[in-house]
Amino acid sequence: MATINQKVDHLNKLTMIAITSKDAYMHTANKEVCEFINALKSEGYNISEGDEFDIYTDYEMRVIDRLTALISQSISADEVIRYGMADDGEELELDQFYNYISDSEIGLLECRVNYPDGIRFFYLDGDDIILKTAPYFIFQDCIMYKVGLYVSEEILKTKEYLEMAASAVWEKNPLDD
Amino acid sequence: MKKNKITVDDLNFATWLAITSEEFNSNEAHAAVVDYLDKFRASGYRVYMSGTHRYHDSELRIIERIVTWTAQIIYAEDLIQKELQMMGEDADPSIYAHQIKDAKKGLLKCRKQFQDFLKCFVEEDGAIYLRSSPYFIFEERLMYRTGLLLPEMDHSLELAD
Numbered sequence: 001m002a003t004i005n006q007k008v009d010h011l012n013k014l015t016m017i018a019i020t021s022k023d024a025y026m027h028t029a030n031k032e033v034c035e036f037i038n039a040l041k042s043e044g045y046n047i048s049e050g051d052e053f054d055i056y057t058d059y060e061m062r063v064i065d066r067l068t069a070l071i072s073q074s075i076s077a078d079e080v081i082r083y084g085m086a087d088d089g090e091e092l093e094l095d096q097f098y099n100y101i102s103d104s105e106i107g108l109l110e111c112r113v114n115y116p117d118g119i120r121f122f123y124l125d126g127d128d129i130i131l132k133t134a135p136y137f138i139f140q141d142c143i144m145y146k147v148g149l150y151v152s153e154e155i156l157k158t159k160e161y162l163e164m165a166a167s168a169v170w171e172k173n174p175l176d177d
Numbered sequence: 178m179k180k181n182k183i184t185v186d187d188l189n190f191a192t193w194l195a196i197t198s199e200e201f202n203s204n205e206a207h208a209a210v211v212d213y214l215d216k217f218r219a220s221g222y223r224v225y226m227s228g229t230h231r232y233h234d235s236e237l238r239i240i241e242r243i244v245t246w247t248a249q250i251i252y253a254e255d256l257i258q259k260e261l262q263m264m265g266e267d268a269d270p271s272i273y274a275h276q277i278k279d280a281k282k283g284l285l286k287c288r289k290q291f292q293d294f295l296k297c298f299v300e301e302d303g304a305i306y307l308r309s310s311p312y313f314i315f316e317e318r319l320m321y322r323t324g325l326l327l328p329e330m331d332h333s334l335e336l337a338d
Contacts, residue, residue, distance in 0.1 A: 062238055065242050065245055068248070069241040069244040069312055072244060072245060072249075072252070073244070073248075073312055073313065076248065077313070103311060107311070135283070136249055137249060137276050138248060138249055139245075
């Protein structure tokens with residue numbers, strides 16, 4: 001039976017796969033990571049985002065830099081493809097931007113091959129499993145959605161989520177009095 | 178005493194200051210870089226964009242850090258615009274302004290951290306070549322800042338290779 005340290009290692013591996021996938025730049029949750037996190041929660045572990053002191057090492061930052069540069073390239077190219085216009089309103093040739101996204105996908109897969117075990121995105125601290133904080137909010141946003149710590153729009157629209165929200169007992173806000 | 182003729186190192190250092198400045202995201206050319214390139218041209222050099230002069234892995238790490246900070250500025254500016262459009266007077270873009278401030282600080286930190294600076298241009302056979310990176314965000318910004326791409330999309334650079 002796997003120890004909790006081995007489970008956190010596996011969580012980091014799954015997170016690496018999620019953040020190097022084709023949809024890494026999209027604000028969507030990764031099913032495998034979320035299911036694994038839910039299993040850890042059911043064992044009594046708390047999963048949360050760390051604060052400004054839970055930072056990556058210099059070695060890890062090299063990986064984060066590359067992942068963020070590639071994800072940023074996909075975001076920028078996707079934005080151009082969506083709107084298809086240059087600053088001056090001229091229509092752009094979009095093939096090149098699809099190529100940029102393909103190049104980023106290849107780069108992300110290379111990262112996955114180079115770092116098959118991932119890096120320490122999460123670490124164990126007692127009963128808490130903490131996601132470290134990257135200095136880049138583009139990366140932090142992406143990883144928070146991928147691991148389900150931010151709720152993606154597609155989940156907000158599901159029947160299960162709407163039913164849960166409807167049946168939730170909201171605490172009274174004392175400031176409303 | 179008169180200074181010796183300019184070198185590619187001078188050009189690269191000026192370019193390094195341009196790409197790690199708070200204005201790296203601007204489409205405005207950096208005066209010192211343009212001045213150096215003009216002097217090279219006046220001395221008979223041609224300036225090319227090169228497909229074969231690529232960056233080494235250690236240099237790519239620097240570029241990747243610059244790309245991440247630059248992208249953060251572009252992304253945050255875009256989110257500010259969207260928030261202002263959606264929320265009007267109720268918009269609170271301060272969180273994004275903070276991200277822009279962090280990114281500008283990050284770029285300046287790169288300047289201090291990598292004192293050997295990036296060699297974006299190389300001299301070969303009487304020509305100056307701008308090396309190519311795999312990141313189009315960086316390429317585009319670099320070409321604007323060096324005056325090799327003008328805001329009105331006037332491509333003033335010749336393609337080599």
